Amino acid sequence: MSDHRAIQSDQLDAVSDPAASKARLRLWLKLLKATKHVEGELRESFRTDFDTTLPRFDVMAALDRVEAGLKMSELSSVLRVSNGNVTGIVDRLVDDGVLVRVPVDHDRRATTVRLTRAGKEQFAAMAAKHEAWIDEMLGAVDASEIQAMSDQLERIASKRNKKDT
Amino acid sequence: MSDHRAIQSDQLDAVSDPAASKARLRLWLKLLKATKHVEGELRESFRTDFDTTLPRFDVMAALDRVEAGLKMSELSSVLRVSNGNVTGIVDRLVDDGVLVRVPVDHDRRATTVRLTRAGKEQFAAMAAKHEAWIDEMLGAVDASEIQAMSDQLERIASKRNKKDT
DNA sequence: CATAAACATTTTATGCTTGAAATATCTGAC
């Protein structure tokens, strides 16, 4: 492998192997492009077919998995978005009658959020379509390739900073 | 292979092979997670190191490649974001002195946008860091895997709707 | 030349996103 030779600069913006680095940069741009492409198609489909958005769908998907509902903070940690962001999305979903806020016993700070019956029904319809849309857009990737790609993506997502190691 | 039996519903949300479809759905979630992870790290790094954002960097990167600058509409088409969006980002970059708007001769509708000298310098510093950040975050993917992954991502991004075919 | 259509850009309304500050409540140390 590498011989650890002659890397003595402050490393602030140095890169181990320039060619590999450029290749990774191109890979990142493609990763971003593919993701944005799929996201854009989903956005449009959700809008035209259900008059809703991806973030709203994400919230509903998270809640559909847990009958008892989730606290606002749990929701924001599951979805990995900020607390304040969840507040706004949930507000609108409650207005639309697909979610309810339920006070938590013995802790007046917290609220649980749950899907209503109407919310569950709406979600089921959207989830089926969502899966079909994805299936079509990722149709170019066949079963044999999925595993390898999944592993690589997982490594990217789980990589933590050198600082934290 | 499939025997084409009994698929007689309207196909509105049917899926060819349920198992493959679920696998693709999981792959999509991982793709999204990896992309969001990298984007989030970049966002934070850009903010703390340069007090700027990814969209601003993207605009500067597009302009750095073209000495003569780009028209607003070219910029929005290169970056694949809406016209109105570009207006706001460019406004702020002009306020900060990294971009200038230059009227186009013989067409008073259009404006060209260019990096200033200060903008070019700032961009060079940011681009070096950016590459190093990506190199570190995608370090888990090695050269031998990059090609295959790139190809798959390209297929995903280029896939057009059946409608358009 | 008039004027309709096309084009380039900006404006507007709405929603998502973040980080940070504010508000309210709970818990534990004393």
Add this chain to the structure above:
DNA sequence: GTCAGATATTTCAAGCATAAAATGTTTATG
């Protein structure tokens, strides 16, 4: 019991994103 710190949520300010409407300019057609 009091009160400092932790916890849960909301509010706020700023920026990014879209689609659609508005504004101004150019071009082509009669």
